[in-house]
Amino acid sequence: xxxxxxxxxxxxxxxxxxxxxxxxxxxxxxxxxxxxxxxxxxxxxxxxxxxxxxxxxxxxxxxxxxxxxxxxxxxxxxxxxxxxxxxxxxxxxxxxxxxxxxxxxxxxxxxxxxxxxxxxxxxxxxxxxxxxxxxxxxxxxxxxxxxxxxxxxxxxxxxxxxxxxxxxxxxxxxxxxxxxxxxxxxxxxxxxxxxxxxxxxxxxxxxxxxxxxxxxxxxxxxxxxxxxxxxxxxxxxxxxxxxxxxxxxxxxxxxxxxxxxxxxxxxxxxxxxxxxxxxxxxxxxxxxxxxxxxxxxxxxxxxxxxxxxxxxxxxxxxx
Amino acid sequence: xxxxxxxxxxxxxxxxxxxxxxxxxxxxxxxxxxxxxxxxxxxxxxxxxxxxxxxxxxxxxxxxxxxxxxxxxxxxxxxxxxxxxxxxxxxxxxxxxxxxxxxxxxxxxxxxxxxxxxxxxxxxxxxxxxxxxxxxxxxxxxxxxxxxxxxxxxxxxxxxxxxxxxxxxxxxxxxxxxxxxxxxxxxxxxxxxxxxxxxxxxxxxxxxxxxxxxxxx
Numbered sequence: 001x002x003x004x005x006x007x008x009x010x011x012x013x014x015x016x017x018x019x020x021x022x023x024x025x026x027x028x029x030x031x032x033x034x035x036x037x038x039x040x041x042x043x044x045x046x047x048x049x050x051x052x053x054x055x056x057x058x059x060x061x062x063x064x065x066x067x068x069x070x071x072x073x074x075x076x077x078x079x080x081x082x083x084x085x086x087x088x089x090x091x092x093x094x095x096x097x098x099x100x101x102x103x104x105x106x107x108x109x110x111x112x113x114x115x116x117x118x119x120x121x122x123x124x125x126x127x128x129x130x131x132x133x134x135x136x137x138x139x140x141x142x143x144x145x146x147x148x149x150x151x152x153x154x155x156x157x158x159x160x161x162x163x164x165x166x167x168x169x170x171x172x173x174x175x176x177x178x179x180x181x182x183x184x185x186x187x188x189x190x191x192x193x194x195x196x197x198x199x200x201x202x203x204x205x206x207x208x209x210x211x212x213x214x215x216x217x218x219x220x221x222x223x224x225x226x227x228x229x230x231x232x233x234x235x236x237x238x239x240x241x242x243x244x245x246x247x248x249x250x251x252x253x254x255x256x257x258x259x260x261x262x263x264x265x266x267x268x269x270x271x272x273x274x275x276x277x278x279x280x281x282x283x284x285x286x287x288x289x290x291x292x293x294x295x296x297x298x299x300x301x302x303x304x305x306x307x308x309x310x311x312x313x314x315x316x317x318x319x
Numbered sequence: 320x321x322x323x324x325x326x327x328x329x330x331x332x333x334x335x336x337x338x339x340x341x342x343x344x345x346x347x348x349x350x351x352x353x354x355x356x357x358x359x360x361x362x363x364x365x366x367x368x369x370x371x372x373x374x375x376x377x378x379x380x381x382x383x384x385x386x387x388x389x390x391x392x393x394x395x396x397x398x399x400x401x402x403x404x405x406x407x408x409x410x411x412x413x414x415x416x417x418x419x420x421x422x423x424x425x426x427x428x429x430x431x432x433x434x435x436x437x438x439x440x441x442x443x444x445x446x447x448x449x450x451x452x453x454x455x456x457x458x459x460x461x462x463x464x465x466x467x468x469x470x471x472x473x474x475x476x477x478x479x480x481x482x483x484x485x486x487x488x489x490x491x492x493x494x495x496x497x498x499x500x501x502x503x504x505x506x507x508x509x510x511x512x513x514x515x516x517x518x519x520x521x522x523x524x525x526x527x528x529x530x531x532x533x534x535x536x
Contacts, residue, residue, distance in 0.1 A: 078362035086496035141363060186496050276441060276492060285362045289349050292426040
């Protein structure tokens with residue numbers, strides 16, 4: 001992780017190297033392009049094949065897995081995003097008209113710098129990287145996804161969290177007009193997720209804005225979502241509008257919904273089963289129909305990097 | 320009634336088979352053997368196959384249970400001529416469901432299957448429902464029906480238990496959105512409730528008749 005000193009009067013966010021500036025420009029241009037396409041109406045609706053705006057990024061091979069990534073088609077048409085419906089094909093079908101810009105994010109809680117910022121200001125100082133991560137859903141299926149984003153820790157440091165900040169709480173947009181799933185009470189809306197401070201600052205935790213080198217499709221959580229590759233997918237909150245530093249652990253949506261089935265940590269763990277199904281293995285999306293299930297790896301294969309965060313903790317209790 | 324045997328029944332039979340044929344077409348597409356337009360099993364074909372077969376098992380159990388109420392409502396035994404076919408299709412789809420689970424999802428590992436049956440309540444009850452349905456399939460012939468006589472009717476009342484286990488199996492594995500299993504619960508409650516109501520009414524009529532007889536004597 002890059003180190004930044006907090007001594008300068010000029011906020012780090014105000015200095016923008018040229019390449020990053022350019023990447024931001026292309027992101028914005030891309031966003032505008034997407035908006036223009038959507039204003040055409042029916043054209044953009046329901047069509048997954050439309051080319052979303054390209055991003056400027058550097059590939060981070062050091063943290064990327066070498067396994068083949070799943071197809072854009074699979075990743076963008078098969079996922080859980082209950083705000084758009086509970087079926088895994090619902091997000092792709094129902095998110096096409098979602099307006100991911102303009103977008104604002106509110107920073108609050110135990111930090112020196114708080115307030116509401118436009119997405120451009122949030123993204124401005126950060127260089128984008130592509131990281132190919134494994135994704136393991138709590139429902140025992142998995143994918144490999146080339147995300148584009150930047151370390152969440154780099155963003156959080158800009159707001160100078162105080163010593164009281166022990167956790168970070170994230171919230172998804174609440175807008176039943178745009179998100180039809182929020183009209184049903186299947187979950188407590190808005191969706192809330194949280195991380196312990198050390199998890200949030202871990203270099204693998206990715207603030208994500210893109211997929212396959214392009215702006216995130218609406219159904220995958222545009223314009224801003226989290227990816228924590230060693231945790232079950234539901235921890236990766238989408239369409240983030242609020243980031244709050246807190247002293248106590250936030251109450252997270254799935255843990256509220258079924259506390260015996262989903263915990264705050266939700267680390268991928270083949271040794272701790274879901275009460276109703278096994279977590280020991282997974283069905284890999286895109287694998288041969290007759291291929292075997294794959295064994296699930298502790299911390300989804302990222303144990304070397306993250307297991308130390310949980311040393312001394314009973315992972316059966318803190319599931 | 321040659322029309323029933325040679326026209327209506329084959330059409331109904333083909334319609335019952337359609338979901339399975341669609342899955343087979345989907346498998347051919349997914350494995351690259353064929354390219355049939357408009358049929359795709361999506362990103363997780365095994366799950367689609369499991370769920371499709373599971374749903375159609377429940378659908379056929381419900382349809383089978385609809386035949387007697389339809390007979391009563393329309394005062395026609397026409398419906399009963401399809402009951403065996405629908406019941407056997409329920410068995411067909413549950414066997415497919417089980418085969419996909421064992422051969423594709425669990426790669427044919429019997430050890431894993433046993434682990435699942437023992438550890439996961441929803442699989443335990445699903446398996447129980449499947450096992451109970453087999454004797455009903457085996458005794459579905461006219462010959463078995465004649466041979467078993469009254470016991471045949473008693474045996475085939477197991478379908479009430481089987482349908483309940485099936486719906487329960489579905490309910491227990493849904494992550495959060497219970498709307499669909501709830502529909503089956505409503506359907507099943509209606510169909511079993513009707514039988515209970517009919518049974519109590521006939522009991523009442525029987526005892527009323529008996530009282531009338533004793534009075535006359």
